[in-house]
Amino acid sequence: MSADLNPIEKAKYVSARRAVDYVEDGMRVGLGTGSTAAWMVRCLAEMVRNDGLNITGVATSTRTAELATSLGIKVVDLNEAKWLDVTIDGADEFDDNLTLIKGGGGALLQEKIVATASDKMVVITDPTKHVKTLGAFPLPVEVIPFGWQTTQSLIEKALVDLDVDGRNITLRLNQDASFRTDEGNLILDLHLERLEDAQQVSHVLNQIPGVVENGLFINLCDVVIVGAADGSAIVRDINNGTVTNEQVAVNESDSIFTDVGG
Numbered sequence: 001m002s003a004d005l006n007p008i009e010k011a012k013y014v015s016a017r018r019a020v021d022y023v024e025d026g027m028r029v030g031l032g033t034g035s036t037a038a039w040m041v042r043c044l045a046e047m048v049r050n051d052g053l054n055i056t057g058v059a060t061s062t063r064t065a066e067l068a069t070s071l072g073i074k075v076v077d078l079n080e081a082k083w084l085d086v087t088i089d090g091a092d093e094f095d096d097n098l099t100l101i102k103g104g105g106g107a108l109l110q111e112k113i114v115a116t117a118s119d120k121m122v123v124i125t126d127p128t129k130h131v132k133t134l135g136a137f138p139l140p141v142e143v144i145p146f147g148w149q150t151t152q153s154l155i156e157k158a159l160v161d162l163d164v165d166g167r168n169i170t171l172r173l174n175q176d177a178s179f180r181t182d183e184g185n186l187i188l189d190l191h192l193e194r195l196e197d198a199q200q201v202s203h204v205l206n207q208i209p210g211v212v213e214n215g216l217f218i219n220l221c222d223v224v225i226v227g228a229a230d231g232s233a234i235v236r237d238i239n240n241g242t243v244t245n246e247q248v249a250v251n252e253s254d255s256i257f258t259d260v261g262g
């Protein structure tokens with residue numbers, strides 16, 4: 001493996017490399033967003049280039065669409081694909097129930113739509129993402145710009161009613177301006193520390209006018225892969241209840257490392 005990659009980046013690559021085993025010829029594939037998902041896109045592109053793999057991708061963000069297209073993967077709109085065989089995406093946190101916090105890259109809305117429209121969601125992670133209790137990573141909530149400060153107040157009040165301390169909410173920034181999602185919306189990051197009842201919090205947040213979606217992914221993830229820098233990967237499949245520890249075949253002179261300058 002490229003000596004220039006740091007251990008976390010190697011772990012991300014290993015989990016992405018294992019995840020593309022779920023992709024078969026002719027499949028419609030949801031392409032996640034983030035640095036781990038970018039490795040998956042590069043792995044798939046290599047299979048398209050070298051093995052003639054024929055797939056249709058649906059991207060969860062503009063930047064993933066640009067990466068995939070630039071590497072030769074056919075990308076179509078979800079309206080055209082309609083339904084997907086598998087989605088492979090990263091996560092910011094996951095717990096033992098495979099409930100996720102996503103949206104660190106601001107793509108949670110499209111990621112959730114795409115994951116929901118997939119037969120299977122495979123989540124690719126590194127060891128830093130596994131938590132006992134969700135919430136150390138701030139929970140992203142996508143809100144429409146109109147009256148967003150009022151929406152924030154309503155979120156604060158709803159969290160107090162749930163006995164969750166939600167007073168620490170920040171508007172996500174991109175340099176000095178507010179961060180805008182692909183849909184032109186804003187992201188509020190909820191610094192909750194601990195999230196005991198994800199189902200309830202998710203439900204309550206999504207009832208608030210102005211909230212478009214939140215970053216909790218509940219009962220969506222089928223498989224989580226935790227890659228490690230030594231080339232091993234733990235693969236947990238929630239549907240068949242298996243957990244396997246595998247060694248992933250990694251080619252040190254893989255051309256995808258030069259694609260990213262590694």
Ligand SMILES: O=C(CO)[C@H](O)[C@H](O)COP(=O)(O)O
Nearest residue numbers: 034035036090103104105107
């Ligand atoms: O949810 C996401 C983007 O909205 C990402 O999947 C999540 O932030 C993980 O990113 P990375 O793989 O770079 O750690």
